[in-house]
Amino acid sequence: MSILKVDSLVTELRIADRHFPVVNDVSFTLEKGETLAIVGESGCGKSMLAMSLLRILPEPLARIGSGRILFDDRDLAEAGVDEMRTIRGKRMSIIFQDPMASLNPVETIGNQIAEMICEHEDISRRDARKKAIELLRMVRLPDAEKRVDEYPHRLSGGMCQRVMIAMALACRPEILIADEPTTALDVTIQAQILALLSNLQSETGAAVILITHNLAIVAQIADRLLVMYAGEIVESGTVASVFGNPRHPYTRQLIDAIPKGTGPIEGEIGRLAEIRGSVPALDQRERGCNFSQRCDCAVARCRTDKPVLKQSSGDHSVACFVAQSEAA
Amino acid sequence: MNSLVRYLGWRTTQSIGVVIAIACINFLILHIAPGDAVDIMAGEAGAGDPEYMEALRKSFGLDQPVHIQLFHYLWNLFQFNLGYSFHYGIPVSELIFDKLPATLLLMVASLLIALLGGIVLGVTASRRPGSIYDTTISLVSLLGYATPLFWLGLMLIVVFSLKLGLLPSNGMYTIGKNYSVWGAALDVLHHLILPAVTLALFFMATYTRIMRAQMLQVFGQEFVRTARSKGISERRVVYRHVLRNAVLPLVSLFGVQVGGVLGGAVVVEVVFGWPGLGRLAFDSIFQRDFNLLMGILFFSSVLVVIVNLLVDFLYALLDPRIEVVA
Numbered sequence: 001m002s003i004l005k006v007d008s009l010v011t012e013l014r015i016a017d018r019h020f021p022v023v024n025d026v027s028f029t030l031e032k033g034e035t036l037a038i039v040g041e042s043g044c045g046k047s048m049l050a051m052s053l054l055r056i057l058p059e060p061l062a063r064i065g066s067g068r069i070l071f072d073d074r075d076l077a078e079a080g081v082d083e084m085r086t087i088r089g090k091r092m093s094i095i096f097q098d099p100m101a102s103l104n105p106v107e108t109i110g111n112q113i114a115e116m117i118c119e120h121e122d123i124s125r126r127d128a129r130k131k132a133i134e135l136l137r138m139v140r141l142p143d144a145e146k147r148v149d150e151y152p153h154r155l156s157g158g159m160c161q162r163v164m165i166a167m168a169l170a171c172r173p174e175i176l177i178a179d180e181p182t183t184a185l186d187v188t189i190q191a192q193i194l195a196l197l198s199n200l201q202s203e204t205g206a207a208v209i210l211i212t213h214n215l216a217i218v219a220q221i222a223d224r225l226l227v228m229y230a231g232e233i234v235e236s237g238t239v240a241s242v243f244g245n246p247r248h249p250y251t252r253q254l255i256d257a258i259p260k261g262t263g264p265i266e267g268e269i270g271r272l273a274e275i276r277g278s279v280p281a282l283d284q285r286e287r288g289c290n291f292s293q294r295c296d297c298a299v300a301r302c303r304t305d306k307p308v309l310k311q312s313s314g315d316h317s318v319a320c321f322v323a324q325s326e327a328a
Numbered sequence: 329m330n331s332l333v334r335y336l337g338w339r340t341t342q343s344i345g346v347v348i349a350i351a352c353i354n355f356l357i358l359h360i361a362p363g364d365a366v367d368i369m370a371g372e373a374g375a376g377d378p379e380y381m382e383a384l385r386k387s388f389g390l391d392q393p394v395h396i397q398l399f400h401y402l403w404n405l406f407q408f409n410l411g412y413s414f415h416y417g418i419p420v421s422e423l424i425f426d427k428l429p430a431t432l433l434l435m436v437a438s439l440l441i442a443l444l445g446g447i448v449l450g451v452t453a454s455r456r457p458g459s460i461y462d463t464t465i466s467l468v469s470l471l472g473y474a475t476p477l478f479w480l481g482l483m484l485i486v487v488f489s490l491k492l493g494l495l496p497s498n499g500m501y502t503i504g505k506n507y508s509v510w511g512a513a514l515d516v517l518h519h520l521i522l523p524a525v526t527l528a529l530f531f532m533a534t535y536t537r538i539m540r541a542q543m544l545q546v547f548g549q550e551f552v553r554t555a556r557s558k559g560i561s562e563r564r565v566v567y568r569h570v571l572r573n574a575v576l577p578l579v580s581l582f583g584v585q586v587g588g589v590l591g592g593a594v595v596v597e598v599v600f601g602w603p604g605l606g607r608l609a610f611d612s613i614f615q616r617d618f619n620l621l622m623g624i625l626f627f628s629s630v631l632v633v634i635v636n637l638l639v640d641f642l643y644a645l646l647d648p649r650i651e652v653v654a
Contacts, residue, residue: 056556088559101550105649106572116558151648
């Protein structure tokens with residue numbers, strides 16, 4: 001059963017009084033309790049999509065242009081400020097890339113968690129504090145009773161991310177958006193945080209939208225994935241089908257770019273594969289397929305027409321003329 | 329807590345050094361200026377008998393070499409003795425403590441107006457950058473920043489005292505009226521408005537500009553996005569999360585500006601006939617009453633040093649990232 005249905009969502013960024021779509025006609029559904037990964041290079045609109053869902057875009061710089069975000073049959077794109085406040089934190093929450101910068105430096109972590117609880121629950125300050133300590137234990141922060149009164153600068157990045165997770169899960173939300181939750185952490189801590197996230201997910205039954213550019217993480221913990229390129233979804237499907245049979249040239253190159261760890265000589269790291277060029281800037285996106293300039297398989301039609309996302313098999317969809325004609 | 333006490337001790341020791349240095353510099357600068365109290369007294373008397381002037385200098389100790397005078401001055405300071413005023417013939421400390429309350433009242437009132445006004449206007453301007461509120465506030469604060477104090481004071485007198493007749497233009501009390509305690513307090517308050525506002529406007533302009541810039545900077549930080557994602561009201565985001573962080577630089581600026589406020593108080597007290605330290609200092613310059621002037625300067629510098637010390641502690645309390653290390 002799907003709990004979130006995004007329908008033709010367009011999010012625009014205003015630059016010099018012109019509006020550019022940074023999220024362009026994106027549609028997807030999120031099933032209850034699943035982990036949906038959204039992958040793509042930096043500048044693909046992944047974070048903008050996440051902020052659009054919670055309506056915490058940096059207004060008036062960015063805004064939702066059109067489309068619907070159906071959550072429990074309510075359209076969040078149309079919801080008023082007060083209605084959004086009852087959803088943010090309580091039913092849908094988010095953790096960010098840089099945990100150290102995401103906590104208020106002049107408030108204790110306990111107060112920051114308690115603020116979340118007090119906003120959505122009828123609870124005394126003292127009970128909120130107790131609950132904050134419980135939450136800190138739940139995310140396995142050592143010495144939770146003492147640390148609850150610490151300020152963020154006294155904690156490490158990994159600890160801060162645990163605090164963020166505790167805060168995000170404080171009100172048992174139905175959806176947790178994790179926007180590159182491990183990018184700013186070092187590798188051993190990354191693994192811990194990911195393990196924590198998937199444990200807590202199975203405990204609380206929350207659906208997770210995991211935004212990342214690390215495909216290894218996706219293979220590890222996601223159920224389905226969306227591949228985003230230049231604000232659009234270019235391929236979507238279950239992890240098994242997309243990794244097993246990547247259809248879009250961009251997806252294939254992304255998978256090729258995962259460091260393999262071994263080169264021609266045992267133990268030596270070979271040359272890393274790369275995708276040449278970079279994501280076209282907002283004012284340089286043209287009529288055809290946005291990826292055509294960087295694509296090795298591009299045909300003439302790719303530069304004039306825009307491919308749309310079409311189901312190729314089962315749950316697997318792709319937006320590429322070449323891939324679609326191969327399948328036909 | 330222990331480290332806080334040690335820090336306090338260390339900072340106090342430092343401050344004493346600063347105060348002694350200030351005393352020496354005050355003394356030397358004033359002795360570079362031509363003329364002394366005896367010249368002025370002779371001038372006021374209409375004529376001067378050279379022998380009598382010599383005798384006066386001798387009795388004041390003004391005939392001794394500068395370094396001996398400096399030594400005497402410092403030795404007296406060490407004993408908390410600011411000396412006698414040449415002009416008034418009473419102890420300088422008595423004169424200072426007589427005028428101090430008026431100046432403190434003026435300073436505290438204008439700093440409060442400046443801080444509160446600056447914060448409110450700065451926050452308002454930052455809420456919608458580029459809006460008509462923002463443009464108006466920025467323009468007015470630029471004007472306030474650029475307008476000389478004395479001119480502003482005179483213009484306020486013209487408008488509110490002469491044209492509208494709403495506020496008194498001079499002094500601290502209404503002469504010849506017997507008030508109850510509350511009546512007297514209200515009377516002082518009534519007299520306080522114009523000088524306090526005049527003195528406050530310049531500083532308010534500074535605080536407004538800094539507050540606006542700081543708010544905008546903090547608005548762009550990631551923890552504000554976190555705060556918004558919690559479902560709390562925008563008002564709470566602004567006041568609880570953004571303002572608390574944005575106000576910190578204002579606190580340190582406040583300490584630096586106390587000296588400037590004292591300087592501004594001299595001008596304002598002269599313009600509005602406010603019977604405070606500033607006017608006493610102003611008069612003492614023309615009377616070459618060095619003892620009095622040095623006393624006031626010394627006292628002011630001690631005041632500024634103490635306020636800065638307090639501001640440092642306040643800052644350490646407000647910002648947990650500042651750890652007190654002795």
